Amino acid sequence: MGECAMKSLWFIVIFIFLNGCNDRESTVTVHNANVELALHVSAQETIANSAEKFSKECMKNLGLCWYKIRRSANEKDLPSVTIQSADGKISFQHAIGVTVVVDDKIGKNIENIGVTLRALPDNSTHEENRNFIINLLKDIKVAGWQRFYLPEEPRISGSQAAKIDVPGEVLGHPVLNHPWLDPDYKIDIDHWLKSGPLYKWYFYHNDEYLSLMAWRRDSNDNPGKTGTYLITLGLRSEREFWLAGIVDKQDRANWKALLPKRIEEYHALRSALEKKARAAGIEIDETYQDPPINALRK
Template identity: 50%
Template sequence: MKKIFFFALFVLAGCNESQNMLETSTMKSETQLIELKLLNPVKDTTTNSVIPFTESCMSQVDTCWYTIQKSANDKSLPTVNVSFNGRKLSLEQAVDVTIVVDKKTSDDIETLNIILRGLPKGSTHEQYRTLIYTLLGKIKESGWSHFFLPEDPRISGSQIEKISSPEYVLGQYVSSHPWLDPDYKLDLKRWLKIGSFYNWYFYNNGAYLHLKAWRQNDDEAPTEKATYLITLEFQSEKKFWQDGISDEKDRLHWKELLPKRLKSYHAARLALEEKARAAGIEIDESYQDPPIRALQE
C-alpha cells in the first residue's frame, strides 16, 4: 500500500500539468483498453493485457503486486474496463492500475486499485464536484449499490438538513456519512466543508467498492480551486471483511470471527439510530445489509 500512496502523491502533483480529461488531443491516438475481471485469475489479465503489467513480489508475505503506471502528462491514457457479475464499469484516463494478490490464499483478483487523472491546474471545486458525481452515476449504472458500513446508522442523504457536521452524527464519527450518500447530490457549500477526504461505499453481489477523493486546495484561491486525487478500490468479500484484523493468523479465520464482529458493529449502529430517531432524524428502514456469502455456505 505504501507504493500506491507515494505514487498517488506523484500523480496529485502531476495533475497540475495534465491536459483536460475532456479535451481531444490534436495528435489523436487510439485509446488502449485494459480489461479486468474481478475474482478471475490474475494470469488471465496479465497475459492478455495490451499494456504489460510490472510484477513485484515479497516472498516474506507471499504477496505480489501487478502494476501499470502512466504519467499524468501523457496525451493519451488507457481506459480500464472492470467487469463483474455480468456488468462492466469503464474508467477513463487511468494513470495507475494495481492488482494485489495474496498468494497464500488465491491467485485471483481480489484487491484492485485504480487512480484516475484529474482535471488540469486551475480547475474549480465545482468542476471537480461535477466530475465526481458523473463518475458516481456511472458506478451505479454498472450495478453497484450504496453500502452503509455495518457500524454506521442507515441515514440517507434526504436527512442532510438535520445533520450539521460533515463527519459526525450526533457527536459520533460516521464513515458512510449522509452527506456523501451517492444517491443525493451535495450542494457546493457543504461539499467544501467536508475537508480533504471524501468517501463513498458500494456493494455488488459479493464485492465491495470504495471511491475516494483526496482534495488539495489551491494555495492562492483555496475556496475556489483545488486538485483532487480520485481512487477506486475494489475488494472481494474476503478482503473487505479481513480489513480491520491485524493479526495474520486471525485473518485466516475471518469467517469464524465475523459473526461476533457483526454483532458488535450492529449494536453500535442501533444505538446511534435510536439517538437519531429521538432527534427527529429518519432512519432508512428499507436498507438491509447485503448478504455475506461466506456466512451462507
C-alpha cells in the first residue's frame, strides 16, 4: 500500500476528526445511543435509522459525501458504535466521532467508515493507555478479525521482536506492521514509548479491512510518564482499501485490472526483505498467507 500513502491518510483522519464539521444539522437527543454501522449497506437507510443524528457534507465535483457525528470528549452520554459484518459484530464504547463515506461513482452504499473513540482521561499514564489499547485489540481479535500484513512488508511476528532494534523499521526498511506492535504479543512499556507517537495495527475479516491507530501526545510536566492519546478506527471495503494511495483518475477507474501487477510488485518487495531478514537470523511467519482478494477471482 505504501508508507507515504498510509501516513497521508492517517494525518487526513487526524485533521478531519480534530476539526469536525461546523454546520451540524441537528442536536443529539438520545442518551447512550448505539450507532449501528456496516459496509455494503445503504447509507440513506443507515442514516435514517440511526439513534444519533448525522450531519452531511458533500463535494459534488468529486461525487463524495461525508455523513458525520461529532461529540465532545467531555460529554457523559457518549454513544457506542457497533460495526456489523456477515457473521459477527464488534462494539466500541464512547465514540466522539463517526464518519461514513459514500462515493456516488460506485453507488449509494457505505464503503468507508471512520470512528474516533474517547480514550482515557488526559495525562493518564502511558502504561494505562497501553493497556487500554491492548484491550481494544483483544476485542477486535475475539470478534474474528485477524492480523493483516501489508503485502509489501515482511511477515515478521512479535516472536522476533527482540531481534529488532529500531522502531518503525526492519533492517533499515520502514514498515507499518512492526513486530513490536504484533497484537498477539504484549509489548513492554519501554518498547511502547519508543514506538510512538504514532501506533498502527491492521486487520482483515472476509473482504473487509480494519485499521486501529493511536496518536500519542506526551504531557508537558511528565512526558515520560503520562500523556493523551487519540484513537481512531478505519473500516474499508476491499475496493476502498486497494484504492488507497492511487491518485490518477484513470488508474482508479481501472484498479481491478492493475491490481495483479501491483500485488506482484508488492510481493517482490516482501520477498527481498524476508530474504534479508532470514540472513540476519530473523524468522519469517510462513503460516501467514495473504487473504483472498475477491476482485481477482475470475
